[in-house]
Amino acid sequence: MVRKTCFCCVPEVFSLLPEVSRFCPFKKQRDFLNSLLLTPVFNPVKQFTQQFYIKHIMVGQRVRTRFAPSPTGYLHVGGLRTALYNFLFAKKMKGDFIIRIEDTDQSRKVADAQLNLIRTLEWAGIVADESPEHGGNFGPYVQSERLHIYREYCDRLLEEKNAYYCFSTSEELEENRQLQMKQGLQPKYNRKWLPEEMGGSMPSGEVRRKMEEGAPYVIRMKVPDYVSVWFEDMIRGPIEFDSSTIDDQVLMKSDGFPTYHFASVIDDHLMKFTHIIRGEEWLPSMPKHLLLYEFFGWEPPKFAHLPLLLNPDRSKLSKRQGDVAVEDYIRKGYSCDAIVNFVAMLGWNEGEGTEQEVYSLEELIEKFSIERVGKAGAVFNVEKLNWLEKQYIKNRPAEQIIRTIRPLLVAELEKQRAEMPFDIITSDRYLEQVIELMRERVGFEHEFVTFSSYFFFEPGTYEEEAVKKRWTPETNGLLREFLSTLEVLEPFSAEAIEGALREFVAPKGLKAAALIHPLRILVSGVSFGPSLYHMLEVVGRDAVLRRIAKGIERISVPV
RNA sequence: GGCCCCAUCGACUAGUGGUUAGGUCAUCACCCUUUCAAGGUGGUAGCACGGGUUCGAAUCCCGUUGGGGUCACCA
Structure with a gap:
């Protein structure tokens, strides 16, 4: 039947x-x-x-979505995307986005994880309307503070014979599991403690006896036999399960804490969420959740199961194959703009022939729609993220970049003696010039300091290969001669320097390159970088003359 | 193994019965250029396979294959 x-x-x-x-x-x-x-x-x-x-529409109801991480450490990039989609969907619909902390596994709980999670989300611009930090009308937002609620609802299930006590020990269950695996069966609880009055074989007296003994127990849900459970996923359409493949899931653990499955269903209902957007890894436990809704007579929210984020080998994104913590990417210097933009595009796109690649958070809110989320998993491809980061650096206002790099520069100046006056090289005017020369050449903001160190410090060494390639026996002589031209050049501007150099070189029948490359190397220490003339202008006459003179001393060429 | 999900260039994807299968990253070539970038132009590269349905299929249906997820007193 x-x-x-x-x-x-x-x-x-x-x-x-x-x-x-x-x-x-x-x-x-x-x-x-x-x-x-x-x-x-x-x-x-x-x-x-x-x-x-x-079925996809809630008439006249304010949309409420949630992100429900467990505080076991860092924020996973997959988690960030789940949070982002929940946030975008809620904001698009003029609804609320809520953060709930799922700390029902006390052994895995990490001290500062909760605050860290929320701070990291806020770094990304994802600010909750209700959360343990922000409060709200549906609290508490931490599951360990809601234990009495789960107990109450669990009693109801027990009373209505939709759940039962189970005294099987972990060892017993493990043994059972091994046996089933060996026989090629699906590991499943054998219903040893399902009481007689619920269709099982355990006499109720035995249950009572164990109880009085004070034996530890869990509470399991009784999954009805031969029921077909189905629902409409907002992303995937109709999905059907056969209840005979579903295990009698533990609802309450022996430590008195609920399991994820139980707590999340209770809370999702009590906190009045209208849409549950979560990772695809939850799809297989969907029937358990649906059954719980039916036991309680509650109407379930709409569900959307997001495709997974993948490693390059297409397995579920994991630590072993690179960074998975948002914090790792922050540490490396990625901006929230790029990360959010990138992660949003893994699985969602605007469609309708658009060719836009760069989106602000505001734009994402405006354009997001759950129906445009794809079904297939997406590989987390760092190269595209890097490209996006560069796009943002290219277009970011200089004053904003200055705000983030000045502290880095100041810290660097404490370690290393600057060649030029502190006030000058940390000034807005100076940094702005450095930024405009370097913004198309750096991959991260911090590289305005590290990659562009010659704007602040004297080069310590010269790129060996480049010296070998660019020096001839005449080079040092030419440089010495040109040095005196630079000494009196007025003004010391890119344009004037270029003019002087070409004038200097032409009568000698030399190419400009004969001087350009050596100059770059002496002043910057490296063979690559921005426009030479502009670089010289920004670095300034004093430092340029000093560096050239010093360089000539240091580089000796075999004649 | 059971159950469930998925399948367009190397990666992210557009595409919802008629397209020379489009874009972005990466890659290659050329141009620009004092270098490195940036930029410009162009190229290589894809509908997993097999059956249907249809005048016509990347697109709809079935199967195969492949990949993934999940089967805990973890979430």
Whole structure:
């Protein structure tokens, strides 16, 4: 006997159609509903399609989404994306985004993780409307502070015979699991403690006896046999499960804490979330959650299961194959703009022929739609992230860059003696010039200091290969001669320097390159960098003359 | 192994029955150029396979293959 149940059906009310259409967040569906309004059709096929669309819409209800991490350490980039999509969806719909902390595993709890998680999200611009830090009307937002609530609802399940006590020990269960695996069966609880009155084989007296003994126990949900459970995923469409493949999930652990499955269903309901957007790894436990909603007689929220973020080898993104913590990327110097933009594009795109690649958070909110989220997993490709970071650096206002690099420079100046006056090289005017010369040549903001060190410090060494390539026996003589030209050059500007150099070189029948490359090497220490003339102008006459003179002393060429 | 999900260039993707299969990153070549970048132009490169449905399939259906997820008193 198979009972078909759809747990996600909103009662379809034809008269609501105009209303539904007006509130519908999805353009395509709105259009579809409007077309239905214009040409009412009642054939079964159309009705089915219409139900499909209505199921995705909550009429007149304020959208509430959540991100529910467990405080076990850092924020995973996959977590960031899940949080971001929840946030974007909520904000797009003028609703609320909430953070809830799932700390029901006390052994894995890490001290500062909660605050760190929330701070990191805020770094990315994802600010919660309600959270343990911000408060709200549906608190507490930390599951370990809601234990009495879970207990209460668990008692209800026990009473209504949808859950039962289980005294099997971990060893017993493990043994059972091994045996089943060896037989090629799906590991599943053998229902040893399912009481007689619930269709099991354990006499209720035995349960009572164990109880009185004070034996440790867990509480399991009784999954009905032969039930087909299905729902509409907002991203994937209809998905169906057979209850016979579902285990009698533990709801309450022996330490009195609920499991994820139980706590999250209770909280998602009590906190009135309308849409649950989470990772695809939760898809297999969907039937357990749906069954719980049915046990309680609650209408489930809409669900969307996001595709996974992948390693280059297409397995689930993991620590072993690179950085997964958002903090790692922050430490490396990635900006929130690039990270958020990048992560948003892994699995979502605007569609409709757009070729835009760079989006601000505001733009993402404006343009995001859950229906445009793809189904297939996406490889986290650092090269594209790097490119995005460069795009942002190219376009970021200089004053904003100055705010982040000045502290780095000052710290560097404490370690290393500057060649030029502190006040000058840390001034807005000076830094701005450095930024404009270097912004198309750096990959990260901190490289304005490290890659551009010759704007602040005398080069300590000269690139050996470059010296070998660019020096001839005449070079030092030419430099010495040109030095005196630079000494009196007025003004000491890029334009004037270029003019002087070309004038200097032409009568000698030499190419400008004969002097250009050696000059660059003496002044910067390296063979690459911005426009030579502009660089000389910014570094300034004093330092340039000093560096050239010193360089000539230091570089000796075999004649 | 059971269950579930997924499948367009190396990567991210556009594409919803008729396109020379488009864009971005990466890559290659050329141009620009004092170097390195940036920029410009162009190129290489893709519908996993097999059956249907259809006048016509990347697109719809079925199967195969491949990949992934999940099967805890972790989330």
